Amino acid sequence: MNNKKMLIFALMLLISAAGVFACEFTFTLTTPDGNTNRLTPADSVSLEEGRQYVLSVSYVEDHKKCAVPPEDTLFLLEDERWKTGKDYLPLALMSSGGWINDGRSHSISFTFTASRQGSFPLAIIRECARGGYSASLNFAVAQAGPAGL
Amino acid sequence: MKNKKLPLLKISLQTFTVLAVAAVTAAGFMAEKGIALPAWVPTCLHGICPFGGAATLGRLVTGGVFIPRTGAENLYTLAAAIGGTLLFGALFCGWLCPLGSVQDWVWRAGKRLRLIRNKWFSASRSGMIFKTGVFLTKVLPYFRFAVLGLILFATYRSFNLVFSHIDPFYALFHIWTGTALPLSMAVLGGVLVLSIFIRRPWCRWMCPFGAVLGITGKIAPFTVRRDSGLCIGCKACDRACPSNIKISEPDKISDNRCSRCLECIESCPVPGALLFSSPGTGKRAVLSPARAAAAAAVLLLSFFIPFAAEKVSYALLQLPEGAVIRTLYNAGGNSENEESGQYSRDAAPVKGLSGSMTLDQAAAASGGDVSQLLVLLGLPDDFDTDVKLRDVEEFYEEKSLRWIKEKVESGFAVLPSSKELL
Numbered sequence: 001m002n003n004k005k006m007l008i009f010a011l012m013l014l015i016s017a018a019g020v021f022a023c024e025f026t027f028t029l030t031t032p033d034g035n036t037n038r039l040t041p042a043d044s045v046s047l048e049e050g051r052q053y054v055l056s057v058s059y060v061e062d063h064k065k066c067a068v069p070p071e072d073t074l075f076l077l078e079d080e081r082w083k084t085g086k087d088y089l090p091l092a093l094m095s096s097g098g099w100i101n102d103g104r105s106h107s108i109s110f111t112f113t114a115s116r117q118g119s120f121p122l123a124i125i126r127e128c129a130r131g132g133y134s135a136s137l138n139f140a141v142a143q144a145g146p147a148g149l
Numbered sequence: 150m151k152n153k154k155l156p157l158l159k160i161s162l163q164t165f166t167v168l169a170v171a172a173v174t175a176a177g178f179m180a181e182k183g184i185a186l187p188a189w190v191p192t193c194l195h196g197i198c199p200f201g202g203a204a205t206l207g208r209l210v211t212g213g214v215f216i217p218r219t220g221a222e223n224l225y226t227l228a229a230a231i232g233g234t235l236l237f238g239a240l241f242c243g244w245l246c247p248l249g250s251v252q253d254w255v256w257r258a259g260k261r262l263r264l265i266r267n268k269w270f271s272a273s274r275s276g277m278i279f280k281t282g283v284f285l286t287k288v289l290p291y292f293r294f295a296v297l298g299l300i301l302f303a304t305y306r307s308f309n310l311v312f313s314h315i316d317p318f319y320a321l322f323h324i325w326t327g328t329a330l331p332l333s334m335a336v337l338g339g340v341l342v343l344s345i346f347i348r349r350p351w352c353r354w355m356c357p358f359g360a361v362l363g364i365t366g367k368i369a370p371f372t373v374r375r376d377s378g379l380c381i382g383c384k385a386c387d388r389a390c391p392s393n394i395k396i397s398e399p400d401k402i403s404d405n406r407c408s409r410c411l412e413c414i415e416s417c418p419v420p421g422a423l424l425f426s427s428p429g430t431g432k433r434a435v436l437s438p439a440r441a442a443a444a445a446a447v448l449l450l451s452f453f454i455p456f457a458a459e460k461v462s463y464a465l466l467q468l469p470e471g472a473v474i475r476t477l478y479n480a481g482g483n484s485e486n487e488e489s490g491q492y493s494r495d496a497a498p499v500k501g502l503s504g505s506m507t508l509d510q511a512a513a514a515s516g517g518d519v520s521q522l523l524v525l526l527g528l529p530d531d532f533d534t535d536v537k538l539r540d541v542e543e544f545y546e547e548k549s550l551r552w553i554k555e556k557v558e559s560g561f562a563v564l565p566s567s568k569e570l571l
Contacts, residue, residue, distance in 0.1 A: 024217075024307075024309040024310070025308075025309060026307065040306065040307070040308045041214070041216075041217075041308045042208045042211070042212030042213075042214050042216075042308060043212065076504065076539065078551075079503055079504040079505075079539065079550060080504050080539050080542075080549055080550035080551060081539055081542060081549075081550070083542075086549065086551075088551065132218075133217050133218070134217050134218075135216075135217050135308060136214075
């Protein structure tokens with residue numbers, strides 16, 4: 001394969017791969033023992049009751065002129081806004097770091113305690129006439145093991 | 150004798166499709182700007198993107214949920230496209246795809262303006278082929294499958310529509326709306342410039358949906374068939390094929406690159422030597438250019454059936470706008486997208502209160518009057534009743550959704566309605 005062919009092939013690979021890595025929303029969960037796991041909305045995430053976790057959310061703007069600021073992203077738990085001070089929610093939010101904006105990339109992290117057993121979807125919604133975004137992370141909270149694992 | 154009906158039919162259908170897609174995009178843009186449009190005007194094409202169906206299928210099968218911004222309507226259009234392809238091959242690519250049409254037009258314009266005089270190109274009608282023709286015409290088309298695999302895998306892993314970031318189709322119709330991503334516009338620009346020299350470069354080398362249809366179309370009964378008894382071996386068909394398929398050799402074209410454009414038939418000097426037909430030699434069905442165009446038109450119209458059902462239900466049955474598609478959508482087991490999808494313009498009737506209901510809707514659902522609800526919740530008379538229940542706490546921090554629900558459940562039911570008061 002001569003240089004010209006290689007160039008064409010590499011260019012096309014680069015273009016298609018660029019899209020692959022330009023994901024809109026990514027979710028990672030840091031467990032109490034410091035492990036970081038990538039979450040996908042279709043999967044169930046196991047948590048242990050009474051333990052504290054950190055959820056990091058980041059996204060890349062989907063449109064050239066994004067009409068919805070990061071702060072308007074909704075995080076809904078049991079149908080209501082996920083905020084600090086709502087201790088009655090099953091995933092009690094302890095603190096939120098606020099949005100960190102870097103050009104078209106935005107990220108935020110939440111520290112929360114799994115305070116009640118059960119299955120709880122956390123909805124992430126960006127309401128927008130251009131399509132918006134909506135996904136749900138499914139947290140399954142179970143009783144902590146005897147060794148606290 | 151060349152068939153002169155075919156180019157006219159095809160250009161008419163391609164132009165109609167491009168204009169229809171552009172009109173719907175424009176309607177969506179106008180709706181976003183707050184311009185009132187009749188209820189029957191579709192305003193968004195997301196729902197009829199068949200590749201959206203392909204992209205979400207993996208997660209739907211394994212996890213039971215759609216990825217964001219896709220729904221049952223995407224599966225419907227995917228099924229319509231696959232169904233049409235199983236019967237007629239990749240008619241969608243050759244006759245309907247707006248991006249394919251625009252690439253065709255750019256190439257024809259380049260040819261007419263004699264822009265191609267580079268020594269690296271030969272003068273084949275099928276697009277100016279590099280001297281390294283085998284690589285471009287036989288090897289690179291398989292790159293579509295690599296793109297398809299990469300996108301499906303990444304979509305499955307990331308739970309996002311990753312293709313949208315490089316999608317030149319979206320960029321083509323959204324340049325002027327300011328919503329297309331720079332990368333997708335760069336891809337579109339590259340595709341259009343290449344189209345001056347090479348026929349349909351995106352379709353041939355990159356299009357992941359073309360890869361799906363190409364493979365599906367291999368088993369289609371209706372395809373281009375050659376009568377070796379009539380064929381004079383002039384190879385006019387080979388030169389005409391935009392995908393550089395050797396039409397003059399096999400008796401039946403089952404190449405995954407064939408887009409059923411039928412330009413081989415158009416170019417054939419011997420009537421009947423090449424036909425778009427079903428198998429057999431006796432009573433086989435032969436599709437004339439007009440019938441092929443009709444099949445493509447039916448395929449196009451079938452994409453709009455979910456929209457038509459939606460609009461009819463809205464206009465005639467007085468169902469809430471969005472109800473039909475939402476029903477289709479929820480039938481797929483996905484409720485999480487309901488609130489942000491472009492079809493959820495009004496909340497569907499619900500039994501209990503939900504955070505996405507407005508105060509007006511909550512009052513109606515509870516069988517009462519909104520003014521009473523405002524009193525009950527301690528909100529001022531002039532409070533915007535279009536505010537959603539879960540958003541009230543943005544104005545009054547203590548009035549969370551839970552607080553509102555408890556308040557309504559305990560107090561609203563016992564209050565007399567305004568009709569009773571009268």
